[in-house]
Amino acid sequence: MQLPTPTFVTDTTIGLYIHIPFCESLCPYCNFFKHRHDPTSDSRSQLVQAIQQELIAYQTHYPDLTIQSIYFGGGTPSTLQPEHWLTLLNQIQSAWPLANTCELTIEMDPLHITPDWLAALEKQGPMRVSMGAQSSDATVLKHLGRRHTWSDVVTAVGRIRSLSTVSIGLDLMFGMPQLTPQRLAGVLNDYAQLGIDHVSTYGLTLEPGTPFYATQTTRSDDAMADDYDQIFNTLTAAGFDWYERSAFAKPGHASIHNQGYWQFRPYLGVGPSAHSFFQGQRFRTISQFQAYCQSPVRSVPKRPIDYGARFEEWLMVGLRTRAGVSLAQGQQWFGINLEENSSVIELIQSALLALEHGRLVATYSGLHVLDAVVEQIVFKAEPVSKP
Ligand code: SF4
Numbered sequence: 001m002q003l004p005t006p007t008f009v010t011d012t013t014i015g016l017y018i019h020i021p022f023c024e025s026l027c028p029y030c031n032f033f034k035h036r037h038d039p040t041s042d043s044r045s046q047l048v049q050a051i052q053q054e055l056i057a058y059q060t061h062y063p064d065l066t067i068q069s070i071y072f073g074g075g076t077p078s079t080l081q082p083e084h085w086l087t088l089l090n091q092i093q094s095a096w097p098l099a100n101t102c103e104l105t106i107e108m109d110p111l112h113i114t115p116d117w118l119a120a121l122e123k124q125g126p127m128r129v130s131m132g133a134q135s136s137d138a139t140v141l142k143h144l145g146r147r148h149t150w151s152d153v154v155t156a157v158g159r160i161r162s163l164s165t166v167s168i169g170l171d172l173m174f175g176m177p178q179l180t181p182q183r184l185a186g187v188l189n190d191y192a193q194l195g196i197d198h199v200s201t202y203g204l205t206l207e208p209g210t211p212f213y214a215t216q217t218t219r220s221d222d223a224m225a226d227d228y229d230q231i232f233n234t235l236t237a238a239g240f241d242w243y244e245r246s247a248f249a250k251p252g253h254a255s256i257h258n259q260g261y262w263q264f265r266p267y268l269g270v271g272p273s274a275h276s277f278f279q280g281q282r283f284r285t286i287s288q289f290q291a292y293c294q295s296p297v298r299s300v301p302k303r304p305i306d307y308g309a310r311f312e313e314w315l316m317v318g319l320r321t322r323a324g325v326s327l328a329q330g331q332q333w334f335g336i337n338l339e340e341n342s343s344v345i346e347l348i349q350s351a352l353l354a355l356e357h358g359r360l361v362a363t364y365s366g367l368h369v370l371d372a373v374v375e376q377i378v379f380k381a382e383p384v385s386k387p
Helices: 043-061 082-095 115-123 138-143 150-161 181-193 211-215 221-237 256-262 289-294 307-319 327-334 342-349 364-368 370-380
Strands: 013-020 066-074 098-108 127-134 166-174 198-203 241-244 247-249 267-270 275-278 281-284 353-356 359-362
Touching (some): 013 275, 043 082, 115 150, 181 221, 241 256, 256 307, 307 327, 342 370
Parallel strands (some): 013 267, 098 127
16 A cells, blocks of 8 residues: 655755854763854854855755744854854745744853843744753752853843743753752752743763763662652642653743654754754764864765654654654554554553544653553554655
């Protein structure tokens, strides 16, 4: 049976991710592609010019795109001068039409909320600012090598809040041995009291190649699961809805851009080391700053789409979300009737999955063991192989 081509292959309404790889200091747990920011060098101008070239190349090849969301991430995008950021935004806006609901997000350092940046943010109207606060606990912030204090975060939030149209999100990290349940309760209380709109949570992982890898430990898996329960219960009681395992938002503040990743909508990543998911394929730009700046437009290898791998990925990212995955999409995109999958039936009987309005969702217990759940389903499923 010939199935229709999935919309993740054909859709021309996309998210746009811009990677700015500079940071004021390098956190010892972080394995993102980044460099220490040197304000005396011309690296920011170099980067902006290279990103402009990459955008022009995409515009030339794909003039008919519509932009659903624009996300400046990093690194720390606010290491740019505000005028650099406005230049890139202007270029994007003149290259493609923006969807009516187009969402704009920038990740910022709490110490970068200057009058110049506030003026630039205000110029853009409704938008989102995400700050890597990570914690309110001074011991934890020191351990994580962060430059800011909680007082800096409070000041930054107050300044941004003066722009009534900006939605504010903070990151929250857990899993460090210093972050006992008592300390985590204090952190969660501080976050709940601050009047922010969104919280993204991250369990500490020790990544090879980082200073933490050789020298640190994390809390045990069981303790991390307890920490997550504490986070989930406190944030939901404080008026945040969870919409993905790690993402909590006040009503109306869920991230359209991140939901695009989880709903398998296409996006282009621009800037060094940026990932893309476009026309059903995943690819990334080069992870070397000078090489990227010298030649930002490179051909990337195109391989046939592996529908088996895509199915597993779709299931994993979809089941992490509160909305789960659509049964109709499973059928149309991968030729799989999830309702008849014997593993799905068993997992529903075990109360790890549930059916809700034509969708398959993970229960709260299922969310805690999602790797095993997905593995069990994939083992019994045979996605179609498309030409
Ligand atoms: S955690 Fe954020 S600020 Fe720290 S080094 Fe990584 S990207 Fe930079």
